[in-house]
Amino acid sequence: MAGVQVANVSRSFGAHKALDNVSIDFADGGFYALLGPSGSGKTTLLRQIAGFDFPDAGRIAIGGESVERVPVEKRRIGMVFQNYALFPNMSVADNVAFGLSVRGEAKATIATEVQRALDLVQLGKLGGRKPHQLSGGQRQRVALARAIVTKPRVLLLDEPLGALDKALRVDMQIELKRIQREIGITTIFVTHDQEEALTMSDRIGILRDGRLVQEGPPEEIYDRPQSEFAATFLGDANIFRGNATGTGIRLPDGTTIAASTGASVPAGVKASCAVRPERIRISTSAAKPDPADANTLTGQVSKRIFAGNNSTYFVERDGQTLKVIVQNTGAERLAEGQSVVLSWSPDSTVLIA
Amino acid sequence: MATTRVLEWLGRFYIVLLLGFLYLPIVIMAAMSFNASPFYQLPFEWTTDWYISLWQNDQLIAATWNSIEIAIITTLISTALGSMASLALYRYEFRGKKFLQALLFPPIAIPWLITGTAMLIFFFGVGIGRGLIAILLGHVALALPYVIVVVSARLQTFAPELEEAARSLGANQWQVTMRVTLPWIMPGVIAGGLFAFAVSFDQFVVSYFLSTPGQTTLPVEIYAAIRKGFTPEINAVSTIIIVVSMALMLLTARFFKFGGEK
Numbered sequence: 001m002a003g004v005q006v007a008n009v010s011r012s013f014g015a016h017k018a019l020d021n022v023s024i025d026f027a028d029g030g031f032y033a034l035l036g037p038s039g040s041g042k043t044t045l046l047r048q049i050a051g052f053d054f055p056d057a058g059r060i061a062i063g064g065e066s067v068e069r070v071p072v073e074k075r076r077i078g079m080v081f082q083n084y085a086l087f088p089n090m091s092v093a094d095n096v097a098f099g100l101s102v103r104g105e106a107k108a109t110i111a112t113e114v115q116r117a118l119d120l121v122q123l124g125k126l127g128g129r130k131p132h133q134l135s136g137g138q139r140q141r142v143a144l145a146r147a148i149v150t151k152p153r154v155l156l157l158d159e160p161l162g163a164l165d166k167a168l169r170v171d172m173q174i175e176l177k178r179i180q181r182e183i184g185i186t187t188i189f190v191t192h193d194q195e196e197a198l199t200m201s202d203r204i205g206i207l208r209d210g211r212l213v214q215e216g217p218p219e220e221i222y223d224r225p226q227s228e229f230a231a232t233f234l235g236d237a238n239i240f241r242g243n244a245t246g247t248g249i250r251l252p253d254g255t256t257i258a259a260s261t262g263a264s265v266p267a268g269v270k271a272s273c274a275v276r277p278e279r280i281r282i283s284t285s286a287a288k289p290d291p292a293d294a295n296t297l298t299g300q301v302s303k304r305i306f307a308g309n310n311s312t313y314f315v316e317r318d319g320q321t322l323k324v325i326v327q328n329t330g331a332e333r334l335a336e337g338q339s340v341v342l343s344w345s346p347d348s349t350v351l352i353a
Numbered sequence: 354m355a356t357t358r359v360l361e362w363l364g365r366f367y368i369v370l371l372l373g374f375l376y377l378p379i380v381i382m383a384a385m386s387f388n389a390s391p392f393y394q395l396p397f398e399w400t401t402d403w404y405i406s407l408w409q410n411d412q413l414i415a416a417t418w419n420s421i422e423i424a425i426i427t428t429l430i431s432t433a434l435g436s437m438a439s440l441a442l443y444r445y446e447f448r449g450k451k452f453l454q455a456l457l458f459p460p461i462a463i464p465w466l467i468t469g470t471a472m473l474i475f476f477f478g479v480g481i482g483r484g485l486i487a488i489l490l491g492h493v494a495l496a497l498p499y500v501i502v503v504v505s506a507r508l509q510t511f512a513p514e515l516e517e518a519a520r521s522l523g524a525n526q527w528q529v530t531m532r533v534t535l536p537w538i539m540p541g542v543i544a545g546g547l548f549a550f551a552v553s554f555d556q557f558v559v560s561y562f563l564s565t566p567g568q569t570t571l572p573v574e575i576y577a578a579i580r581k582g583f584t585p586e587i588n589a590v591s592t593i594i595i596v597v598s599m600a601l602m603l604l605t606a607r608f609f610k611f612g613g614e615k
Contacts, residue, residue, distance in 0.1 A: 052517060073520045085518035089536040099522035102532070150522060 002063025002153040003028035003186060004049060009058030009068075011044055018044040019055070020210040026154075031180055031187045033197035035234065036207035042190045043158060045207070049188060050156050051075045062153050078147030078185075079156045083163060084139045086131040092142050093118070093127035099150035117149040118142075120179060137168045144176070148183060155180070155187045161196065173200055194234050198222065206230050222276075224261055224350055231274035231352065238280070238322045244271040248351065253318055258294045262351035272352045277323040279348035282313055282334065283341050293343035297322075301338045315340060379595060386588035403589040410586055416574035417590065419485060420554055423570060427492040427553035432546040434493075435500025440534065442501075443508045461498050468495065469562035476563065487563040488570060492556055496549035503548060507541025543605060554598070 004026040011019040019041045026032050034042040047053045048060060051072035060068040067075055086095050093114050094101075100110045118124050121141035131139060140160060147155060160176075161169045177200055180187050191197055197204050198218045205215040206229075214221055214230045225231035228239050240257055242249035244265035248258040249272065257273050265271040281290060299317030313324045313334065324342060334340060389398035407413060442454060460468065469491070476487045511534065519529045535542075557572040564573050571594075575587055 050521060052520075071520075072517075073523050073525055076523070077521060079518070079521040081514050081518060083512070083514060085512065085514035087515060087519070087533055098519065098524070098532070102519075102522065102524040102528045146518075146522065156521075 003030075004154055004188065005059070005061040005064075006045070006049065007059040007061075009045070009048060009055045009060060011048060011053065011055050017210050019048070021058070022207075022210070022212050023058075024205050024212060024215060026186055026188055027203075028186055029184045030202045031177070031200060032189065033201035033204045034188065034190045034207060035192065035194060035197040035204055036213075037192060037233070039209075040207040041210040042192075042207045044210075046156055046158055046188065046190045049154070050077055050079055076150070076152050077154045077156055078150060078152035080140075080143045080147050080158065080160045082159045084131075084143040084160075086139055086142055086146075088131055090130075091127065092123065092129050092131065092134070095131065095142055096127075096146045096149050098146065103150070113149055114145075117145040120148075120182070121145045121175075136164050137172060140164065140172060141175075144179065148179070148185065153186070155185045157187065157189045159190055159192070161191075161193075169196075176200070198234070204234070206233060208233075225274055226263065226352065228272055228274065228352060231350065236277050236323060236325075237274040238277065239272055239274055240320075241270070241272045243267075244269045244351070248346065248349065249273055251318075255297065257349060258346040259349035259351040260346040261349065263353040265351060265353050269353075274350045274352055275344055275348055277312065277325040278327075280322070280324045280342050280344045282315070282324045282326060283343070284334065284338065290343060292345055294346050295349060296341055296343045298339065298341055301334050301336050301340055304334065304336060306333075313340075315342060317342075382588050383592040383595070386585055386592045388585065391585055403585040406584075407586045407589045413571075413574055413578070413586065413590060416569055416571045417594075419569065420571035423485065423489050423492060424550050424554040426489055427496055428546050428550045431493045431496035431500050431549040432542060435497050435545055435549075436504050436538070436542050438497075439501050439504035439508055439538075440530065442505065443511075457498050457501055460495070461502075465495070465556075465558035469559040472559060473562045483563050483565050485564075485568050488560050491559045491563050492553040495556065495559060496552045499548040499552060500542075500545035503545040504538055504541045507538045507544075511537050547602070547605060 006022060006024045006026070009019055009022050010017070022041070022045060024032075034045060036042045044053070048055050048068075049062075051067065051070055051074075055068055058068070059066060062075065062077070087098065090098070096114045096117055097110050100113055105113075114127065115124065118127055121144055123138060123141050123145065126134070126138065131142065134142065143160070157176075161172050164172060173196060189197075189201065201218060203216060204218050204221055206213040206221065208229055214226050218234075221230060221234055225234065225237070228237075231237040231239065240249060240251060242251040242257070244267050245256060246267045247260075248256055250256050259273050262273075263271075281293060297317055299315040299322065301313050302316045302321065303314040305312045305314075309328050311326050311328065311333065313326065315322045315324060322342065384397070385393055386403055387397075387399055387401065388394075389400040389402065442450065472487070472491045472494070473483070476482060476490070481487050481490070515533050515537070516529050519533045524532065555572065556570070557576065560570045561573050561576070564570065569577075571590070575590070578584070578587055
């Protein structure tokens with residue numbers, strides 16, 4: 001088991017900069033998600049850590065040992081591929097045994113270790129099957145067992161749940177997390193699914209165009225995004241753009257929005273504010289907003305989407321559509337076309353430089 | 354309903370016609386190898402004399418063994434070289450790769466008569482001359498493109514992540530090839546090998562150019578024998594070869610479902 005350090009890593013393919021000076025510390029035993037849209041460089045970064053590809057510049061260390069020029073077969077990593085990449089000509093047990101077998105372990109040791117790994121992923125009885133006789137979820141488990149049976153220093157997962165349907169995904173998320181805790185392995189997980197990143201990881205790194213946009217625990221990134229991109233890519237956010245006032249921003253129409261979290265921006269400079277839809281209170285024009293809500297805006301409901309436990313209101317205001325999510329508390333529902341007052345606290349407002 | 358039935362019968366009729374077209378000459382030849390008359394006269398009179406006299410025709414037997422040996426060695430060499438070449442073309446990017454790949458196909462289209470002439474001139478030029486070695490070299494050269502084409506086609510269906518997965522588990526290049534890639538392309542390698550065997554074993558033109566009178570292969574020997582005067586011994590040896598090669602083909606097809614999922 002070991003931590004992974006990525007320092008100033010860059011990688012270009014022709015004129016395309018796939019990774020641009022990326023540095024991340026992956027703590028020993030942590031569960032880390034690399035999140036980003038397609039083409040953001042997250043898979044390229046994973047492949048540098050795995051050793052399938054070498055960086056043009058920068059350093060990669062596993063357990064303190066520099067590996068940026070070490071080929072994958074010598075890095076002692078475990079990897080789970082997006083389409084599982086199980087060997088079709090081998091049984092489940094032989095798939096799992098592969099890593100031990102190429103290393104020349106004794107037959108008896110291999111048999112014990114394989115059984116232990118299959119038991120860990122709850123496939124103890126399916127060792128004799130061929131991969132094509134398994135369901136998607138089972139293949140996923142075999143791929144995981146195969147990756148961890150060699151006791152690698154790091155576990156790398158490339159969108160491993162991407163091919164599964166929603167219900168199975170949630171099961172596998174819980175399962176993956178359980179197994180990761182049980183063996184305590186440093187895990188780096190590439191995904192474009194923000195919900196997956198939020199629910200599973202200890203820390204998230206958001207990538208965009210080959211750069212690391214923001215990095216930290218999920219709560220921190222969600223509550224204090226440092227860029228509009230981070231705010232809108234991880235969760236939903238209403239973005240207001242204007243000029244900084246010192247305590248918030250002033251919108252083009254003169255309205256001020258107070259913000260008490262986020263960056264400090266000198267007055268007069270262009271800045272924006274991000275507010276999560278669930279932090280905004282919505283009421284009819286007649287009712288008074290909560291006295292603690294320093295920020296108020298008026299607008300008109302253009303659409304309501306009912307989702308059972310909550311409703312999403314789309315509110316038109318000065319050419320901008322704002323999103324507000326209201327828990328279903330049994331209170332009166334607002335109709336489309338109705339004039340409303342939106343209010344929220346400066347604490348819920350993140351100032352972005 | 355009636356039209357479907359008519360179509361069905363038409364379909365069956367077509368299959369029978371097709372099989373008849375393919376096999377009737379062979380069946381007649383096989384039957385004649387058991388007919389007593391050397392001039393194909395009917396009525397049919399059962400005999401195994403031709404097989405017995407075949408057994409005493411040393412020249413024909415020697416040529417048969419030559420053919421079998423050359424075909425087997427050609428198969429082994431061209432399958433090994435061709436499979437390795439296909440793997441290299443699949444795995445590596447290098448300057449002039451496209452050009453090299455394009456150059457692999459024309460030899461299949463060049464008439465054997467021309468290839469044979471060219472080989473004869475070349476082998477004399479480099480001092481190899483004619484003989485079994487020259488025939489073997491010629492056959493390997495003829496068979497190689499077939500093997501490469503067939504194995505490369507199979508490799509197109511290979512998922513490159515499998516090699517990556519094997520490497521991530523600590524396998525070196527040799528282990529990856531032997532334990533992951535080769536098992537996957539095996540049906541292609543076997544098919545390529547069958548092609549190579551067939552190209553060599555059926556080869557007349559190139560063998561004719563490259564053989565010397567005492568040292569030749571079966572097709573050339575059969576041709577020489579027919580020129581001297583046709584005997585049903587030829588039918589007998591042909592029948593044996595057909596039975597053996599068909600058995601080989603059926604066995605291979607049973608073990609490897611070509612093109613199918615594995």
